[in-house]
Amino acid sequence: AQTVTQSQPEMSVQEAETVTLSCTYDTSESDYYLFWYKQPPSRQMILVIRQEAYKQQNATENRFSVNFQKAAKSFSLKISDSQLGDAAMYFCACLNYGGSQGNLIFGKGTKLSVKP
Amino acid sequence: SAVISQKPSRDICQRGTSLTIQCQVDSQVTMMFWYRQQPGQSLTLIATANQGSEATYESGFVIDKFPISRPNLTFSTLTVSNMSPEDSSIYLCSVRAHSGNTIYFGEGSWLTVV
Numbered sequence: 001a002q003t004v005t006q007s008q009p010e011m012s013v014q015e016a017e018t019v020t021l022s023c024t025y026d027t028s029e030s031d032y033y034l035f036w037y038k039q040p041p042s043r044q045m046i047l048v049i050r051q052e053a054y055k056q057q058n059a060t061e062n063r064f065s066v067n068f069q070k071a072a073k074s075f076s077l078k079i080s081d082s083q084l085g086d087a088a089m090y091f092c093a094c095l096n097y098g099g100s101q102g103n104l105i106f107g108k109g110t111k112l113s114v115k116p
Numbered sequence: 117s118a119v120i121s122q123k124p125s126r127d128i129c130q131r132g133t134s135l136t137i138q139c140q141v142d143s144q145v146t147m148m149f150w151y152r153q154q155p156g157q158s159l160t161l162i163a164t165a166n167q168g169s170e171a172t173y174e175s176g177f178v179i180d181k182f183p184i185s186r187p188n189l190t191f192s193t194l195t196v197s198n199m200s201p202e203d204s205s206i207y208l209c210s211v212r213a214h215s216g217n218t219i220y221f222g223e224g225s226w227l228t229v230v
Contacts, residue, residue, distance in 0.1 A: 045221035
């Protein structure tokens with residue numbers, strides 16, 4: 001069974017600084033996708049960034065980038081130039097690409113606070 | 117991307133009653149899922165909504181408590197039956213589109229059972 005672990009229940013960052021959120025996962029599949037979702041107080045789940053496991057290059061989306069270490073099964077999220085609007089819960093998730101269900105397995109989440 | 121509309125966005129329900137949540141997608145999608153997020157917790161998959169057939173439920177979730185319908189490729193409903201305070205949660209509809217391997221979420225339905 002797939003598992004996703006986020007070891008940081010809470011993190012804090014100063015506005016304009018950089019913060020890294022950690023995530024490790026375990027899967028027996030050779031083909032899978034990894035995601036970071038953001039959940040602000042509105043409760044909407046917003047896709048932040050996606051990484052295909054077969055790609056060695058780390059995904060980037062503007063101020064958001066990942067450090068994908070496939071051998072170590074690690075998938076951390078780096079937020080650069082942090083903004084007040086980045087404050088939210090962040091969930092790491094794994095999608096079983098080849099699975100019949102194709103659903104997401106989530107970590108427990110990391111609550112990010114941004115200090116002005 | 118897919119645009120997902122969920123109704124209701126929020127409701128307060130009486131113990132013992134049932135409530136049906138609707139999920140409408142703006143395009144045909146391969147898979148639709150229903151998740152539950154209990155207060156302060158992560159998301160847990162309830163079931164996969166299958167078009168024209170019975171949903172596939174995860175361990176710990178049963179059809180009598182969470183009946184699901186999916187009459188076509190763009191619409192699904194989740195009913196929370198005989199509610200108790202323990203059912204107070206956010207219920208989220210999500211979809212996996214034909215074109216890729218990204219999963220999108222609706223705004224969620226925040227239910228409080230009193």
